Amino acid sequence: MTARRRLPRELALYALAGLMLSVWAFPVLWALLTSFKSERDVLAYPPVWWFTPTLAHYREVLTGPSSIVPNLLSSLIVTVATTALTLLFAVPAAYALARLRYPGRRASGFYVLATQMLPPVGLIIPYYLALQRIGALDSYFGLVLIYLTFSLPFAIWLLVTYFEDVPLEMEEAALLDRAGRWGALWHVVLPQVRGGIAVTTVFVFLNAWNEFLFAVVLGGNRVRPVTVAMFNFISVEQTQWAKLAAGAMVAMAPVILIGLLAQRHIVKGLTVGAVKGGGRR
Amino acid sequence: MNAASGAVSLRGVVKRHGATTVLHGVDLDIAAGEFFVLLGPSGSGKTTTLRVLAGLESVSAGQVLMDGVDVTQAEPGERDVAMVFQSYALYPHMTVAQNVGFPLRMVGTPAARVEAAVADAARKVGIDHLLARRPGQLSGGQQQRVALARAIVRQPRLFLLDEPLSNLDAKLRLDTRLELKKLQRALGVTTVYVTHDQEEAMTLADRVAVFMDGRIVQVAAPRALFGRPATASVAGFIGTPPMNLLPAVWRGATVVVDGAGSAAVAAAAPAERPVTLGLRPGDLRLLADEASADRALTARVELVEELGDSRIVDLTVGGHSVKLRSDTAGELHEGATVRLGFEPAAAHLFDRERGGRLN
Numbered sequence: 001m002t003a004r005r006r007l008p009r010e011l012a013l014y015a016l017a018g019l020m021l022s023v024w025a026f027p028v029l030w031a032l033l034t035s036f037k038s039e040r041d042v043l044a045y046p047p048v049w050w051f052t053p054t055l056a057h058y059r060e061v062l063t064g065p066s067s068i069v070p071n072l073l074s075s076l077i078v079t080v081a082t083t084a085l086t087l088l089f090a091v092p093a094a095y096a097l098a099r100l101r102y103p104g105r106r107a108s109g110f111y112v113l114a115t116q117m118l119p120p121v122g123l124i125i126p127y128y129l130a131l132q133r134i135g136a137l138d139s140y141f142g143l144v145l146i147y148l149t150f151s152l153p154f155a156i157w158l159l160v161t162y163f164e165d166v167p168l169e170m171e172e173a174a175l176l177d178r179a180g181r182w183g184a185l186w187h188v189v190l191p192q193v194r195g196g197i198a199v200t201t202v203f204v205f206l207n208a209w210n211e212f213l214f215a216v217v218l219g220g221n222r223v224r225p226v227t228v229a230m231f232n233f234i235s236v237e238q239t240q241w242a243k244l245a246a247g248a249m250v251a252m253a254p255v256i257l258i259g260l261l262a263q264r265h266i267v268k269g270l271t272v273g274a275v276k277g278g279g280r281r
Numbered sequence: 282m283n284a285a286s287g288a289v290s291l292r293g294v295v296k297r298h299g300a301t302t303v304l305h306g307v308d309l310d311i312a313a314g315e316f317f318v319l320l321g322p323s324g325s326g327k328t329t330t331l332r333v334l335a336g337l338e339s340v341s342a343g344q345v346l347m348d349g350v351d352v353t354q355a356e357p358g359e360r361d362v363a364m365v366f367q368s369y370a371l372y373p374h375m376t377v378a379q380n381v382g383f384p385l386r387m388v389g390t391p392a393a394r395v396e397a398a399v400a401d402a403a404r405k406v407g408i409d410h411l412l413a414r415r416p417g418q419l420s421g422g423q424q425q426r427v428a429l430a431r432a433i434v435r436q437p438r439l440f441l442l443d444e445p446l447s448n449l450d451a452k453l454r455l456d457t458r459l460e461l462k463k464l465q466r467a468l469g470v471t472t473v474y475v476t477h478d479q480e481e482a483m484t485l486a487d488r489v490a491v492f493m494d495g496r497i498v499q500v501a502a503p504r505a506l507f508g509r510p511a512t513a514s515v516a517g518f519i520g521t522p523p524m525n526l527l528p529a530v531w532r533g534a535t536v537v538v539d540g541a542g543s544a545a546v547a548a549a550a551p552a553e554r555p556v557t558l559g560l561r562p563g564d565l566r567l568l569a570d571e572a573s574a575d576r577a578l579t580a581r582v583e584l585v586e587e588l589g590d591s592r593i594v595d596l597t598v599g600g601h602s603v604k605l606r607s608d609t610a611g612e613l614h615e616g617a618t619v620r621l622g623f624e625p626a627a628a629h630l631f632d633r634e635r636g637g638r639l640n
Contacts, residue, residue, distance in 0.1 A: 172337050173370035177384035177431070178358035187383070191374040 035245035042241045057246035068247050071229035075209060076254070077140055078225055082147040082208040083201060086155045091197065093152075094159035095185065099168070109160070115153040123149075124217050131218055138220030146214050151204045158203065162196030163189070198262040205258050209251075226251045286348050287313040287438040287471030289334065294343035296329055303329045305495045306343065311473065313348075316465050319475045320482040321492030322518070330492070331441050331475045336360050347439070358387075363432035364441040367448065369424045371416035371431075377403075378412040381430045402434040405464065422453050429461075433468060440465070440472040446481065458484060479519050483507065491515050511638050513631035516559045522593065524629065525565075525603045529558040531630055531639070540599035541578040547625040548640040556639060559629030562593065562606040567613075568620040577620040585613050596621070 034042055036053040061068050097109060127146050128137070136142030166189050174184035190197075212227040219228055230251065233244040289311040296304040304326045311317045319327035332338035333345060336357035345353045352360050363384070372380050381402055382395045390398075403409040406426040416424055425445060432440055445461070446454045462485055465472050476482055482489050483503040490500045499511040510516035516524040529536040531550040536558050537543040568577050580596040580603065594605040594613060598621065605621070613619075630639040 167368065167370065169366045169368050169370040170372065172335075172357070173364065173366060173431075174372075174383075175337070175357040176335060176362065176364045178387045179383075180356075180358060180387075183387055187387075188372055194374075 031245040031248050034242055035249050037242055039240075039242055057242045058250070061243055061247045061250060066233075066243070068226055068229045068250065071224050071226040072251065072254075074219075074223055075225040075227070075251070078143050078147065078215075078223070079205055079208040081140065081144045082151055083205045085144065085148055086151045086204045087197065087201065089148075090152055090155035090159055090200065091190075094156045095163050095189065097156065097160045098163035099171075109157075112153045112156050116150070116157070120150070120213055124213065127214065128217060137218060138222050140223055143215065143218055143223055143225075146218060147208050147211065151207060154207075155200045155204055158200050159193065159196055162193040166192050202259055202262045206255055209255055288348055289439060289471060289473070290344075290346040291330070291333070292344040292346065294330070294333055294345065295341045296326075296333065296338065297341045303495055304333075307495075307497055309490060309497065309500070311471060313471055314469045316462070316472045316474065316485060316487045318482040318486035318489045319473065319492060320479060320489050320518075321477065323477055325492035326495040327475045327477075327492045328443060331364075331443055331473060334439070334473060335362055335364050335441050360439070361437050362439040362441055363435065363437040365425075365428045365432050365443065365445045367444040369416075369428040369448075371424055371427055373416050375415070376412065377408060377414050377416070377419070377427050377430075380416065380427055381412075381434050384431065384435045398434050399430075402430040405433060405467075406430045406460075421448055421450075422457065425449060425457065429464075433464070433470075436468075436470070438471065440470050442472065442474045444476055445474075446476075447478075454481075461485065479523075480521060483519070491518065509638070510559070510629065513557045513559065513636040516629060516631070520561060522562050522604045522606070524559045524561050525601075526631075527558045527560070527598060527601050527603065528633065529556055530554070531556040531558075534625070536628065536630070538578055538599045541580065544578055544623065544628075545576055545625045546628040546630065546640070548630070555633040557631040557633050557636070559631060560603070560623055561627065561629075562604045564623050564627035565603070565605040565607075566622050567594075567605070567607065567609075567611070568622045577622045580619050580621045582613055582615050582617045582619055584615060 035057055036055070037048075037051055038054050038056070041048050041051040060066065063069075097105070097112075131137045131142045131146070134142075136145065170188055170192075171184045174188040175181070179187055210227060211225070212231065215223075215225045216228045216231065219225060226247070230244055230247045233240040233247065289309075291307050291309040294304055294307040295302065307326070307330055309330075319330055321327045329338060333340055336352070336355055336359075340353060343353075344351055347360065372383065375383065378396075378399050382399045385395045385398055399412070400409065403412055406429050408423060408426045408430060411419060411423060411427070416427065419427065425448070428445070432442075442461075446457055449457060458481060474482075474485060483506070486503055488500060488502050489506050490497050491506070492498070493512075493514055499506065499515050501509075501511075506515070507519055510519060510524070513526055517526055527538055529538045530553060531546070532543075532553045534545055534547070534549040535543045536546050536556070538558065578598050580598045582594060583597055583602075584595040586593040586595070591606055591608040594607060596603045596605060596619070603621075628640070631637060632639060
């Protein structure tokens with residue numbers, strides 16, 4: 001195909017991609033713009049595109065009386081603890097589900113997935129009562145425990161496919177190479193599921209960071225994640241849109257950072273060509 | 282490495298997977314330094330036997346002995362064996378040098394010693410220029426060599442090779458086969474090699490164990506395996522093309538093939554009995570018309586396959602297909618009736634029912 005004939009086609013493709021991207025990015029950009037607007041400009045109708053930007057809302061959500069910094073810290077503790085514990089348990093569990101043969105293997109795989117099918121709202125009251133009984137309402141322990149109930153099955157389910165893609169023979173080779181079962185897992189299997197672990201980390205982190213429903217019901221004055229704090233900008237009298245937007249922008253930052261960090265490790269095709277004729281047996 | 286080490290024995294090894302029995306009591310003695318081939322069609326139990334030796338497969342009954350020591354319950358890593366997998370099973374996230382050095386690093390060998398050993402092993406298999414690459418950047422033949430280097434780097438007492446050449450193209454397979462044999466001779470390490478390719482088995486082995494349906498049917502040196510196959514099924518598996526097998530009646534010192542006449546054999550039957558007559562394609566000759574009729578079988582020429590230095594003639598003898606290898610350049614017409622002879626000593630006679638050898 002000549003360059004002249006290719007050009008219109010490429011332009012059309014870029015236009016289509018741009019259109020789709022703008023639909024996806026619109027709310028984010030809107031929130032970004034709103035966070036720099038004065039309260040008057042926020043409520044202007046029709047919306048104003050040209051305005052004098054202000055950092056007042058950022059100042060307020062970071063250092064003002066309604067600062068969300070303590071809530072960010074709360075979120076960080078809950079999210080990091082949830083992510084770390086999830087991986088700690090999900091990696092061995094997924095490995096076991098992918099490798100070991102035991103009665104009920106298929107059934108347990110389905111059970112793991114089935115826990116994801118329950119609507120979270122249906123669980124709020126039992127969770128509330130359970131945490132109340134053990135005195136874990138409004139505590140990091142309680143919230144992390146509840147987050148684990150949905151992040152763990154999800155992480156296991158996601159990781160199993162990555163473990164299954166590592167050929168069994170590679171592990172057997174490691175056993176014969178005197179690595180032992182743990183050595184085989186550590187030196188041979190885990191490096192190959194790195195991408196999967198990175199993907200899982202991002203998803204679990206994201207879900208825990210952005211979780212609202214459980215946080216607002218099971219949290220309280222001591223444990224109040226940033227999502228709940230932002231919700232408090234919406235009140236009966238008024239909604240502080242600009243502050244809400246500024247808070248959202250600040251809350252987004254760690255997630256974006258994690259995404260960028262993990263992206264480096266999500267290298268596809270690392271195992272391609274290692275074993276002739278593919279791995280699955 | 283101790284030159285006298287590496288003797289391996291299996292005593293009555295049985296392997297069951299649920300209700301199916303994969304190995305029905307395998308007994309085997311492999312001498313130190315021997316190149317021993319496990320040959321058989323797929324599903325015959327040869328790879329399971331290799332995996333039992335490696336410790337990757339537990340046994341349902343029986344014993345595995347290495348240098349007289351019972352290692353039946355020993356972990357794979359405790360047996361001092363190295364294995365080359367059919368898929369090579371290289372570690373994709375490591376460089377070639379890291380792959381080859383892995384078995385040494387796992388037992389805490391100092392880095393300098395690892396490096397020297399890796400360089401030495403790499404040189405032996407001719408991959409010293411590839412040490413910095415990753416497996417994904419190598420050709421199939423190069424990957425195969427890396428797997429080989431990883432096996433020889435720690436000088437184990439036993440090499441296990443599971444169809445290591447099956448993923449190479451035909452030309453490379455022949456070259457590698459030769460190098461493998463030389464390497465084994467040079468290292469003197471006991472080698473157990475699994476293949477379904479009888480030609481590979483014949484060219485490489487000091488001795489071959491032929492597997493059929495989870496049992497060893499014959500253990501012999503290649504020449505003996507070819508010359509005196511123990512059963513009709515072994516006979517039909519060995520040789521290119523394999524031995525012709527015809528139903529016949531053994532009567533006195535002759536065999537009678539229904540619809541094709543009779544021919545002399547070297548041994549006389551104790552009593553008349555139905556047999557399977559085995560004839561190697563290379564032992565058959567086309568006879569001139571004037572040869573005596575009682576020493577020849579009548580055959581019909583179906584097809585002539587020209588190989589250049591020789592030809593394979595497809596014939597029908599009494600309704601059964603028979604192949605003949607001939608290096609004479611005479612004119613042969615498809616559809617012609619010819620007469621077929623063989624030396625009386627060249628006939629192999631097997632029990633028609635059980636397949637066991639009779640002469």
